[in-house]
Amino acid sequence: MPPSGKERKSAPAVTATGHISDLPDQMLHHVLSFLPVQVAAQTCVLARRWRHLWKSTTGLRIVGLQVQDLRKFMNHLLVLRGRTHLDTVEIKFDRYDDDDDDDDVRYVNLWTRFALMWKVRVLTLHILIGNIVSQHLVTLDLHSVALPKAFLDFARCPQLVNLKIDDCFINVNKISSCSLKHLSITGCRSDLDFRVLVSAPGLVSLELEDFIGITPLLEDMALLEAACVNLSDRCKDVCLNYDSGVFCGAKDNTCKNCVPISDNCSSDCVLLGGISRAKHLKLISEIGKPIFTRDLKHCPKFSKLKTLLLNEYWCEAPDLDPLACIMKNSPVLEKLTLQLFSKGPNHEMEMKGSYRSMEGPSAISEHLKIVEVKCNVVDKRILKVLRFLSALNMRFSFQ
Template identity: 35%
Template sequence: MASGADRISGLPEGVLHHILSLLPAQDAVRTCVLAQSWRHHWRSAPALRLAGCAGWAGGAYTFGPFVDALLRARRGGGGAPLDSVDFDLDVDLDLGRYDVPKMERHVNGWLRRALRRQVRDLRFRVSVAPRLTCALEDRPLASEHLTRLELVGVKGNAGVLDFSCCPALEELRMEDCDVGSTEMLSPSLKRLRIRYCIFYCNFRTGMSFPSLVSFEFITNAGRVPMLDSMPCLETATVRFDYLYDDRCRNGRLDDCGDASCYGCYYYHAPDDYDCVFLEGLTEVTDLTLSAYPDLYVFNRDLELCPAFSKLKTLVLSKWFVPDELSALTWFLHNAPLLEKLTLKPSKVRSKLMKRVRRYKPLEQSIAASHRQIVEIICEDVNEILLKILKVLKANGIPQEKIRIQCSAGYNFVSTEVEME
């Protein structure tokens, strides 16, 4: 290759634009000085990657005007529509006089302008030091082109979490957000992932996503939300950790009736609805449910929940152990197509009290021929494991279909465990 030969400029425009879309926005813009032919290439890059504030000389004071100018340059005929925009913003309020309202005005303006550029894939992450969530404007996001949205580190509200004005939106991810609304809805959404978010502690958030196919709800805090029906749902993974407020201070799984019990007092809304969470999942085919044993929502929901008529794969972790494994028995009777069941038991605090069960009358247990295998993953052979085996046997599960994995380092079939 001859010294100084420019091979990159000879690439097709589409390839050049793709290369520029992989660069941070400030580096992509700097290519305008390479040569006359490069002067406007950056305007047609299909993606913008806006990372920074902290890494800029002058911080947010210089980064903000750059982003404003960049988005203006992509307006109208000055630039092509955007396939994706990635805001990855770190703002340190301790480094200067950049106050919170000013910061929020900037980032909200960028978010709305990106939508006006017909962006299809939008990631919006804001990390503010000291630890704050960036509040979004209380009005709906509106875009006929947006198909995927990711929000990280922001505070929502009833306006921005109503996605009815985004008819093409199919995927939503929220992480480390303050939900800030009693309602979330989207008629078109198909994939939803919510992780490490905070919900209200004394109000339930209603969630309406009738087209949802995939649902992940992992390690959030506050009150468990109330789910509407999701008839298209195929897979769901739910994990409730210790941060949830749906716990009884008196250690009950049913309503203790104690007005001073924060967990039970705020359990129902004024209209006294029935199922809170599980009924919205009853159309699912692949389900994982994990929760601490003293979080009572699942157990209370089962009293009024209809059958899981399409469920084929089920993983139950921790929460099903209390109350003599009644939740396990419920699923054995109310999941007629279940093919694989995985159980991950845990120890239960002795003070956790039984509840008065009000389950609907159960049908006969599902035929063992429908179920290919039951897998139990446990720490060791203990009393809980033996109780599980007894429940399975009582509900017609042949021992040869039960596989047991112990963390002690050995596996066996249940025929090797003595059940009195």
């Protein structure tokens, strides 16, 4: 005989029988939240106990082949579902009807408004919707959608902490949030002829990778702890007169890419000024992209930087000036990792250097204790870097 409601409340998480039905309601609601909504609803036929559980799940996964397949079902769900708060909502469809696209968006907007009304905390979207207004939303994940102007102004989402934008078309002037702590922009594209401004003064972590278009402009992030910036070969900032690690830095019309003509911010730096207060940095760039080298000419101080990872971009110039410059301007740097001509994570060669401070020049941090050089083969390019570091009293051993 199944336990009564009173006995169930006081029972342990799983009884000796080990049946899933013996789990408390709260746990079953959580389990059902991982299922597509139509599958979660079908559990009502399992037993009397399950008849109404789906109505109070802590999450909704509104997923399917196309929007029209779920319209009637979702209309019933919105009426029958309990008014309990939601932890998570995901909306994703594999295909849209081109002739019915406006209706698709209208329905998704409706479902999203209900999710926000039910105080959803984590929202994942794979389809375009209208602006989001929520006093409760904490995490927003956007995947493979075109973001219209003004969409990424989150002034009306005061609790938003985590924002992930992946494989999206960004057609906005500004990404703005005062509450945001963690921001990830990966594989996104912009066709704008000016820089998208990122204004998030409370940011603690930043990931900016494989941005297709003109590199976004970062405002000052005073609380930043860690940042990873990777400028891929699809970055449109290219020195037109690049030659073997040397950027022209032209201020005339021969190369407009090296010096910005009309950025929408008064900052002299595009990237490094905004992230200069971070404690941990990973700075990667394809050869021929002038952004980092251009920023270094304005000599931002990395006053809190403790760990730094760089790739071969920083060692391409004949005199290794970019590498020397960032080391000189990192007074408390403790660990430097150079990942040269090797994508990793496995590298054929790894060399670890230790700093001998007794003869240490003042040009680098006296706190620098570890330098790692990772590569596939020790060739002339690597030897040039090793000679440079050896001149700074670094002694290396092979791993």
